[in-house]
Amino acid sequence: MLLGVRHHGPGSARAVRAALDSARPRVVLIEGPPEADALIPLAGDEDMRPPVALLAHAVDEPGRSAFWPLAEFSPEWVAMRWALEQGVPARFIDLPATHTLVWGSGPEGESAVEGGGGDGGGQPAAPADADAGGDSSVGSGADDRGGTGTGTDRGTDSDADDGPDAGSGTQAGVRIDPLGVLAEAAGYDDAERWWEDVVEHRGLGAGDAFAPFAVVEEAMGALREVYGSGGHDRDLVREAYMRLQVRAAQREFGGGVAVVCGAWHVPALRQKPTVAADRALVKGLPKVKADMTWVPWTHRRLARASGYGAGIDSPGWYGHLFTAPDRPVERWMTKVAVLLRAEDRTVSSAHVIEAVRLAETLAVMRGRPLAGLGETTDAVRAVMCEGSDVPLSLVHDRLVVGDVLGEVPEAAPAVxxxxxxxxxxxxxxxxxxxxxxxxxxxxxxxxxxxxxxxxxxxxxxxxxxxxxxxxxxxxxxxxxxxxxxxxxxxxxxxxxxxxxGTTVLAAATAKAEADAVAAHGLAEVTGLAERCLLAELPDALPAVMRILADRAALDTDVGHLAQALPALVRSLRYGDVRGTDTGALAEVAAGLAERVFVGLPPACAALDTDAAEEMRRHVDAVHTAVGLLGEAPAAGHGELRGRWHAVLRVLSARDTVPGVIRGRAVRLLLDDGELAQDEAARSMGLVLSPGTPPGDAAAWIEGFVGGGGGGMLLVHDERLLGLVDGWLTAVSAEAFTDVLPLLRRTFSAYEPGVRRTLGELVRRGPGQRGSTETAGPGIPGFGASLDAERADAVLPVVRLLLGLDGAGEEEITELVGVAG
Incomplete structure (x- = not known):
């Protein structure tokens, strides 16, 4: 008895159950890797929750892997569960994973009805990364287990096709979509809609339990007469192996054999070539030692959008169709309403009733036997989402696709x-x-x-x-x-x-030590040291620190040292909260900082524009790192900030240093209070004098007022703004064209509010700031003294925030002063 199915098809799953109940076979053979036979009993474990997948990986190369996904509505899963419930033996009969994992050089995805072992089914396995789980990546495996298929994959993958799949990436010249061909012959332009109409909505399995399989087999036979294997030479080998397994089961059980496989394979399994011919096809295949287990899977990974070759567009919808005992449309609309209500959308029972009516009406108008996903989606959009696709996208993501994650029992094999x-x-x-x-x-x-x-x-x-x-x-x-x-x-x-390693701690420690040895640059090692501290790997950190110290001692590139310092210093901040000893790290960081201080001024001389911009970023990073390092409770670290300020003064005054670095050095000194505003204004005035080339002056301005806070500096210090404004208006027309891109890059980085304020200040002119005082003592751009009336206005808010409604003004002032 050959039961050709569509993988992940709820209609096929119901039909398989009905056929097995009717035939009561003595053994059930299922398309899948035989190494998983020992794992079949786990499918009946009370802790097993589909979707799950069989995972095969090479023992010596775990990254070479393949998956065979199964959902609750997968016919193969239903066949396994039926066999376990009835006490009937169940076996997998597809090509063993030991061959699948090494055969071929790339993935060859199969279709939903094709068959082949799932992600890895019968096809060569690709790296796990490629498949995001194995299905599509692992070769043609997606073929068979995958796919309840909602249509074609990349226009070729279909549920019914096992062979030609243009989208799967095989070397075949011609790849067809069997369901697409059948749908087109029936006058449909959508293979998924055709499948729903002729299978899902027709009560597959009712009446003669075997009639649906006979019809599907006849259709697949006609397609294979025209297209042959569809360019899937590997399928010929897989089918030969499956025929050998069917013969062996017939000899062992004397009949009563039920075979559940992709519909595309049924005509080939019906053939009767000689045993010698089949053995010749499977002889000499390459192999590798493989392990298998069950792993959790998700509805999202069953979706075609995940890259799964035999994936489906709507695993959540198919799961609903399979589990809904009756009135599937009404139950679906209720689920949608519950979801939308949880998102604070107004959806009443009246909306549900109206949506059901609209979906059924649309089905009648479109000549469909029942409302399908298309009709329910249109009804939800019109009635519950008020025509908007925004909430509808949530319905699609959470319900149509879904985020169901399966579970496997603890008894499942695992590394x-x-x-x-x-x-x-x-x-x-x-x-x-x-x-x-x-x-x-x-x-x-x-x-x-x-x-x-x-x-x-x-x-x-x-x-x-x-x-x-x-x-x-x-x-x-x-x-x-x-x-x-x-x-x-x-x-x-x-x-x-x-x-x-055998534990997470041991494995992470060994991996960190190996990565430190293999690291190419100093920055890689410092980043690794930071990650060791975050992961709290006390045994790995000493080895990483030794390598870090050796690399730092040998590296003379100031850029590399400047890149490495920030990650090192950041790591020191984790010592207190994580209880990690960072003494050795602090010593290396301090030594690295000293070498940066010595080498930075010579390294900043005679740089082109790109190199100067890169070095300016290094200066910023070192400045931040020194600030953090100066706060570290280690002897001598407090002096580092003073030595760094001396380096910045050298950079700000040296003519051979590019303007963008000199300007940034002045700005950093000003921010740290090491340079008075009058001195900063004097430095800017000298740079913006007529004797300085416009390009150099523009670069200095970018270094000084570029980046965070630069715009607010000009807003609150009109002297600096006036210098920039005066210099800019004096630039000649010829030079203005050259400096404009640089100035645009500088000022375009400001927030819109800052740019608007600067524009207003320039329009009004120096000293014209409305009612704000700009002359006399105080900070330029601010009033000369505190405005007591405006300050008193915030007291009610402070009382409310601090919960001190009954407190006096003196108490509040004292609390605010302490908080400040």
Whole structure:
């Protein structure tokens, strides 16, 4: 009994169940890698929750992997569960993964009805990165397990086709979409809509349980007569191996054999070539030692948009169709309403009723037997979303595709590193989730500190479960924000990382030491030292620091030293909150800073425009690093800031230093209070004198007022603004064309409000600032003294913020002074 199916097709899944209930076979053979036979009993474990996938990887090269995804509505999953429930043997009969993982040089994706073992099914496996999970990446595997297919993949991949798939990337010259061909013959321009009409909406499996499979087999037979294997020579080998397994089962059980496979393969399995001919096809295939296990999968990874060759457009919708016992449209609209209400949109029961009516009416108008995804989507848009595609995109993302993440039982085979990771996830209450979420951590709390260590260690191992993001609240070193999302392919990354150790801590330590030895530049080593501190790897840090000290001693490039210093100094800030000894790091950082101080002035001489801009960025980075290093509680570090200021004075006064660096040096000294405003104005006046070439003057201005705060400096100091304005108006027409791009780059970086204020000040002219005093004592651009009336106006707000409604003005003033 050959049951040709569409992978991930709820209609096919229901039909398989009905056919097995009717035929009661003695053994069930399923398209998939035979190495997974021992894993079939786990499909009946109470802790197993689809979607899940069979993962095969080469023992000596874990990155070479393949996946065979299965959803609750996959016919193969239904066949497995039926066999387990009835106590009937179930076996996989596709080409073994030991061949699949090494056969061929690139992925050859299959289609939804094709068959082939899933992601890796019968095709050569590609690197896990390529497939984002294996399906599409791992060769043709996507072929068969993949696809409830909602249409074609890149115009070629279809559920029914196992062979020609133009989008899968095989070397075949002609690749067809079997469902597309059948849909076109029936007068449809959409293969997915045709499949819904003839299968999903026709109660597949009702009446004669075998009639649907006979019809599909006849259609596939006609297609293969015309297209042959469709350019899939590998399918001929896979089909030969499957025929051998079917014969062996028939001999063992004496009949009563049910075969569940991609519909495209059925005509080939029906053929009766000699055993010798089939054995000749499978003889001598390359092989590699492989391990297999179950791993969680997601609906999103079943989607075609993820790159899965046999993927489907709407896994969430198909899951709903399979599990809804009756009235699927009404139940779907209710789900949509619940989602939209959770997003604070006004959706009532009347909206649900009207949306159902509209969907059914659209189905009648379009000549469809029942409302499908297209009709329900149009109805939701019109009734519940008021014609807007914005909330509709949320419905598509959360429901049509979905973020369901499967679960596998602890009894499933796993590498030691995976088991340690699972233990840490349970202890830290950090459950993997398919839905992206942000996690705020307070490192002063033990559990949050443990979570931070785990996430940083995994990043060192290449398991990017979490991505650090900027915190929206506190910016203290005790606060971290992560964006988390568990992707199925991370299971491959964990398997790959298993070569470094059996626990997350041991593996991260070994990987950090190896990365330090292999690092090409000093900045790489300093960045690695920072990551070791973040991950709290006390055994790896000494080795990294030795390599860092050796590299720093040998590197004479000031640019490299300046690049390395910021990461090193940032790392010192983690000592207090993480309890890490950073003494050795502080010594290396101080030594590195001293070498930068000595080498920076000569390195800044005679630079072209690009090199000068790059060096200016180094100066900024060193300035920030020295500020942090000066705050570190280490002997002698407080003196570094004074020596750095001396270096800045040298840079600001040396004519051989490019203007952008001289201007920035003056600005940094001014910001640190090491240069009076009168001195800064004098320096600007000298640079903007007629004797200075306009290009040099423009570069100095960019260095001085470019970047953060530069615009506000001109707003609040009219003398500086007047100097810039006077110089700019005196530039000749010929020179103005040359300096304009530089000036535009400088001033365009200001915020719109700052640019607008500067424009108003220039329009009014020097000293004309409305009612604001600009003469006499005080800071230029501000009033000469405090405006008591305006200051008193904020007292009610201060009382409200501090909860001191009954406090007197003196008490509030004292509190504000302490806070300041």
């Amino acid at each position: 030691p590193l995976q088991r340690d990771l699972a233990r840490l996830q349970r202890r830290l209450r950090l459950k993997p989730e398919a839905l992206e979420r942000e996690l705020e951590l307070d490192l002063r709390k033990e559990t949050d500190a443990g979570r931070s260590r785990l996430l940083h260690r995994l990043r060192l191992l290449g398991v990017a479960w979490g991505e650090p993001v900027t915190s929206r609240g506190s910016r203290g070193t005790f606060r971290e924000t992560w964006r988390l999302r568990w992707e199925p392919e991370l299971s491959v990354r964990v398997a790959e990382a298993g070569v470094w």
